[in-house]
Amino acid sequence: MPEPADSAEAETFVVNGITAWQMLHRLAKVRPGRTVLVHGANGGVGSTLVQLARIAGARAVGTASAKHHDAVRALGALPVDHRTPDLEEQLRGHAPQGYDAVFDHVGGEGIVVSHRLLAAKGTLVSYGTASTRDIQGSSRTPVLKLLARLTLWNALPDGKGAHFYTIWAGRRRLDTFRARLHADLTQVLTLLADGRLTPQVAARVPLTEVGEAVRLAESGTVVGKVVLVP
Ligand SMILES: NC(=O)c1ccc[n+]([C@@H]2O[C@H](COP(=O)([O-])OP(=O)(O)OC[C@H]3O[C@@H](n4cnc5c(N)ncnc54)[C@H](OP(=O)(O)O)[C@@H]3O)[C@@H](O)[C@H]2O)c1
Structure with missing residues (x-):
């Protein structure tokens, strides 16, 4: 851990930091001037995504409950209430050409909206199914449905990408997996130590x-x- 980072502050970025860094830089490959949509922008992963996107020179729009909008604004994103009935219209209004990357941990039917909001060569990164967490019946069904949708969208010849991210991907090749975790966590903790990331x-x-x-x-x-x- 680079000095002078505090260990509790650093801990907040271990899983969330690696997750956000890998989705932003390894999957979506976000560049300066791009526009990204981050769902749950006040959450652990979401707030890290917003900060890393801003550091990368991207513009960020973030969904969150209204009570968290000041916090989201302070991170550098334009907040939108995820409970508003005209969510899709509001989000489209903030990026009429579409989003270069959308980060979605909500899943369910909302993932269709996330995909529709992509720009011509945009990338959808799904990394959870929070909206179906408490449903009755098999917990695997909504996950399988989500994966099927992403696979189908990714196969379409429309220039858009659709991926499911998991921090555990590639762990069978342990040396490579560990080296990647080490490199990405080092990037994040260096930003923390430099005072560019707020825990x-x-x-x-x-x-x-x-x-x-x-x-x-x-x-x-x-x-x-x-x-x-x-
Ligand atoms: N795939 C992976 O490898 C990986 C790695 C890490 C985390 N995750 C997943 O990522 C998700 C987020 O983790 P976290 O630690 O950031 O959680 P967190 O700190 O609890 O943040 C989640 C945020 O999402 C918002 N939210 C909840 N339900 C929502 C909905 N229906 N629509 C829109 N926003 C909603 C909440 O915002 P408000 O309070 O403003 O409503 C909440 O603050 C979890 O589901 C976790 O399992 C996946």
């Missing part, structure tokens, strides 16, 4: 109070990570 530590909770930490993390009342400290 969001919601609370530091002693390891002995892990139950309370989980309750707090799941309460929906905090912005940022709840970090367990030894």
Whole structure:
């Protein structure tokens, strides 16, 4: 960990930082001047995506609940309420030519809108199915449906890309996998140490109070990570 990063602050960027960096730079290959859409822009991965996109010189539009709009604006993205009934129209209004990259952890039927909002050679990066987390029945069905859609869209000869990202991809080739994690985490932690990335530590909770930490993390009342400290 580069000095002078604080270990709790660095922890907030381990999984979220690698995830955001790899989606932005390895999959979507976002360049300066491009416009990206980040769903859940106040969340752990989303807030990191917004910051990394801005550092890369891209413009960012982010969805979040209205109560988080000031936080999203402070990160450098234009906020849009993901509960608004005219979400697609509002998002299209902010990027009439379409988005060069859309990052979607919500899945469900909303993924169709995310795909429709892409620019001519845009890239959709899906990395979760938060909207179907609590549905009854098999939890695999919505995931399989999402993967089928992405595969179909990716096969279309329309110049657009559609991918599912998982941080575990490529782990069978362990040396390469580890080297990539090391390189990408180093990039992110260097930005943190340089003061260019702002960590969001919601609370530091002693390891002995892990139950309370989980309750707090799941309460929906905090912005940022709840970090367990030894
Ligand atoms: N594929 C991978 O390798 C990988 C890696 C890391 C994380 N993930 C996944 O990424 C997701 C986000 O993780 P995180 O740590 O960033 O979670 P988080 O900090 O809880 O943030 C998620 C944010 O998404 C927003 N949200 C929730 N439901 C939404 C909906 N229906 N539509 C739009 N926005 C919604 C919430 O914003 P508001 O509070 O403003 O509503 C919330 O702040 C999780 O599903 C996680 O499993 C995947």
